[in-house]
Amino acid sequence: MSSQNILKWGIRFYITLFFLYLFTPLIIMSAATFNDSRFPTISPWRGTTLKWFEELWNDSGMWQALSNSAIIAAGVLAIAVPIGVACALFLSTYRGGGKNFIYGLMLSPLLTPGVIIGISTLIFWRSMGVSGGIFLTIIAQTTFIAAYVMLMILARMQRFDRTLENAAFSLGATHLQVFRRITLPYLMPAILSAGVIAFLQSFENYNTTLFVKGYDTTLTVYIASKVRTGLTPAVNALGLILIVITVLLAAIYEIKRRHEARAAEQKAALADTAN
Amino acid sequence: MFKQLSDRFGPMVAIGILLLMLLWLVMLVVLPQVLMIDYSLRPNLPPSQIGGPNDNYTLSNYVTLFNNQIHQTIFFKTIWSSVLVTVCTLIVCYPLAYYLAKVATPRQAALCVLLLIIPFWINEILRTFSWFIILSYRGPLNALLLGMGFIDRPIRFLSGDGGVIIGMVYAYILFMVFPLYNAIESLDGNQIKAARNLGSGWIRTHYRIIIPHAKPGIATGCIMVFMLSAGSYAVPALLGSPGSRWFTQIIYNWFFEGGDWNQGAAYAFILLLLCIGFIVLVMRLFKVGLGDIAR
Numbered sequence: 362m363s364s365q366n367i368l369k370w371g372i373r374f375y376i377t378l379f380f381l382y383l384f385t386p387l388i389i390m391s392a393a394t395f396n397d398s399r400f401p402t403i404s405p406w407r408g409t410t411l412k413w414f415e416e417l418w419n420d421s422g423m424w425q426a427l428s429n430s431a432i433i434a435a436g437v438l439a440i441a442v443p444i445g446v447a448c449a450l451f452l453s454t455y456r457g458g459g460k461n462f463i464y465g466l467m468l469s470p471l472l473t474p475g476v477i478i479g480i481s482t483l484i485f486w487r488s489m490g491v492s493g494g495i496f497l498t499i500i501a502q503t504t505f506i507a508a509y510v511m512l513m514i515l516a517r518m519q520r521f522d523r524t525l526e527n528a529a530f531s532l533g534a535t536h537l538q539v540f541r542r543i544t545l546p547y548l549m550p551a552i553l554s555a556g557v558i559a560f561l562q563s564f565e566n567y568n569t570t571l572f573v574k575g576y577d578t579t580l581t582v583y584i585a586s587k588v589r590t591g592l593t594p595a596v597n598a599l600g601l602i603l604i605v606i607t608v609l610l611a612a613i614y615e616i617k618r619r620h621e622a623r624a625a626e627q628k629a630a631l632a633d634t635a636n
Numbered sequence: 637m638f639k640q641l642s643d644r645f646g647p648m649v650a651i652g653i654l655l656l657m658l659l660w661l662v663m664l665v666v667l668p669q670v671l672m673i674d675y676s677l678r679p680n681l682p683p684s685q686i687g688g689p690n691d692n693y694t695l696s697n698y699v700t701l702f703n704n705q706i707h708q709t710i711f712f713k714t715i716w717s718s719v720l721v722t723v724c725t726l727i728v729c730y731p732l733a734y735y736l737a738k739v740a741t742p743r744q745a746a747l748c749v750l751l752l753i754i755p756f757w758i759n760e761i762l763r764t765f766s767w768f769i770i771l772s773y774r775g776p777l778n779a780l781l782l783g784m785g786f787i788d789r790p791i792r793f794l795s796g797d798g799g800v801i802i803g804m805v806y807a808y809i810l811f812m813v814f815p816l817y818n819a820i821e822s823l824d825g826n827q828i829k830a831a832r833n834l835g836s837g838w839i840r841t842h843y844r845i846i847i848p849h850a851k852p853g854i855a856t857g858c859i860m861v862f863m864l865s866a867g868s869y870a871v872p873a874l875l876g877s878p879g880s881r882w883f884t885q886i887i888y889n890w891f892f893e894g895g896d897w898n899q900g901a902a903y904a905f906i907l908l909l910l911c912i913g914f915i916v917l918v919m920r921l922f923k924v925g926l927g928d929i930a931r
Contacts, residue, residue, distance in 0.1 A: 372731065372735050372739065375731055375732070375735075376732065376735060376748070379728070379732055380748075380751060382806075383751075383752070383755050383809075384755070386763070386766035386767055386769075386770055386806065387755065387758065387762075387763070387766055389766060389769060389770060389776060390762070390765060390766035390769055393769055400772075400774070401769055402769060402772065402774060402775055402776065403769075403776050404774075404775070404776045404779035404780075405779075443656055444656045444657070444659070444660045447652065447653040447654075447656035447657050448656075448657050448660070450641075450645070450653050451641065451653050451654070451657055454640055454641050454644050454645075455637055455640055455641065456640065457637065457640070461926075463661075464926075465926055466661055466665060466666070467661070467665075468926065469665065470664075470665055472859065472863060472911070472912075472915060473863075473908065473911070474863055474864075474866065474867020474884075474907060474908070474911055475867055475869075476867050476869055476884050476887065476888075476904070476907070477672075477867065477904050477907060477908050478668075480672060480887070480891070480900065480901065480904045481668035481669050481671065481672040481904075482664070482668050483891075484668065484671050484672050484675050484897065484901060485667055485668035485671045485672070486668075488671060500664065503660075503664060504660075504664040504665060504668075507660055507664075526644070535646070536644075536645055536646025536647075536648075536649065537646055537648065537649070539645075540645050540646065540649050544645075561757065565759045565760065565761075567759075567760060567761050567869070567870045568867065568868065568869045568870060568884075571869060571888070572888075572891065581759060581761045584759075584761050584762070584765065585761055585870060585873060585874060588765055588768060588874055589873070589874070596765070597769075600759075600762045600765060600766075603758070603759060603762060604758055604762065607754075607757045607758050607759075608754050608757075608758075610757070611753055611754055611756075611757045612750075612754075615750060615753060
């Protein structure tokens with residue numbers, strides 16, 4: 362065997378190993394859901410059961426946490442998306458001094474550890490008499506999720522052809538008309554995907570939420586507390602359901618993204634032949 | 637500032653944009669941080685004495701860390717462990733990112749990226765929990781090792797820092813893969829071919845062509861993984877034990893068990909300084925700017 366071949370097989374082996382490493386833990390966790398054992402494990406296998414789904418279904422604490430997480434995610438969506446869009450519009454319009462500073466400031470929440478965002482939010486709002494709870498969780502999560510939204514909208518905004526707006530102006534459209542009929546529709550796909558990501562980010566957050574949740578529990582906090590006290594495979598059942606939902610969402614998102622990318626490519630190719 | 641916005645969007649939308657932006661940057665981003673620093677510089681007083689003669693600025697909350705041997709040990713352990721996690725993820729991810737970006741066919745690469753995205757979307761808590769199951773005393777890993785005869789009795793993986801580091805590498809590895817992949821992908825394949833044609837060996841090609849080009853990606857990956865590791869609460873809480881506490885857990889205890897928010901704020905600010913210090917160090921080391929990182 363030549364050295365080229367050894368290298369090729371070596372790298373294939375490595376890639377296989379990497380994906381095994383990535384997926385085995387998740388598969389083991391999912392499989393443990395069906396084990397009829399009081400503690401979540403796959404060794405030894407004590408028989409296959411679906412009873413842990415039933416236990417999860419009957420757990421009122423889980424439902425409470427789920428509804429809190431949903432309320433928080435909806436709240437984050439409602440605040441972070443408009444902020445992100447506004448900031449992207451600002452960055453794509455403003456030319457002048459201090460722009461780099463403002464941009465850096467907008468990125469800073471992404472480079473700040475989540476626990477610190479939670480702590481500073483907690484301290485700031487307590488000084489105004491607001492204590493931890495659902496409202497504060499929404500605020501704290503918005504702090505960094507808005508930055509993600511901003512980056513995603515900005516990426517699309519950079520490919521925007523401003524002559525479209527100018528054309529509408531010279532045809533007599535008002536500012537509001539241009540904004541509603543040209544700019545916003547163009548941004549819509551990015552706004553939707555940013556919304557999906559904002560929702561997921563909020564739903565999955567733990568490190569920030571932990572500090573500002575007060576006496577309320579979110580789904581991730583519920584899982585973490587169950588792992589440490591009173592762990593049963595019901596937690597695995599919840600994990601399995603969340604994984605399935607996430608995989609579906611990620612697949613839809615990815616298919617949509619690729620579809621758009623292909624459409625954009627075709628458009629570009631068409632434009633090329635037209636020239 | 638207002639004129640440029642208003643020329644493009646009209647005064648109404650321009651006001652809306654500026655209001656939303658200011659609301660976010662002032663109320664959510666800047667003021668909370670400022671107040672946290674202010675808190676960290678004040679003594680922990682009963683409510684009746686706040687604003688009184690004893691409420692002076694002091695560095696005593698910061699001195700605590702220097703006087704507390706245990707906290708100091710944990711602080712440095714957090715740094716070294718986070719660096720270790722960062723280095724591990726970089727070493728594991730580089731060959732993969734190179735393969736995806738330059739060796740694999742477009743279809744293979746697309747499939748692999750999709751396979752990478754799926755675990756990326758799954759909750760940090762769940763990914764950590766899956767290792768909790770694997771590493772537990774009566775878990776599958778111990779069963780496997782026992783079955784194969786490598787060990788005589790189960791190992792307590794979850795009682796030291798080892799479990800925490802394994803969990804972190806797993807939880808944050810994808811934050812390294814994607815920046816690396818994006819950076820290497822943008823390299824023109826002809827440069828690699830040219831280097832090969834001019835007689836450069838594999839190691840030299842990587843060292844002189846690919847790694848210099850991938851610098852912004854390496855820097856981004858390292859910054860993200862370090863920050864996530866040093867600031868992680870979930871992983872040490874799930875996979876650690878009282879003997880392997882993380883710096884974030886001490887901060888949490890100041891807030892919710894010690895009831896000393898001023899002290900907690902000081903520790904939180906130290907953690908923030910550590911992360912900023914790491915970012916600056918990496919940017920200097922790799923000679924990249926903030927603009928390269930956000931891409």
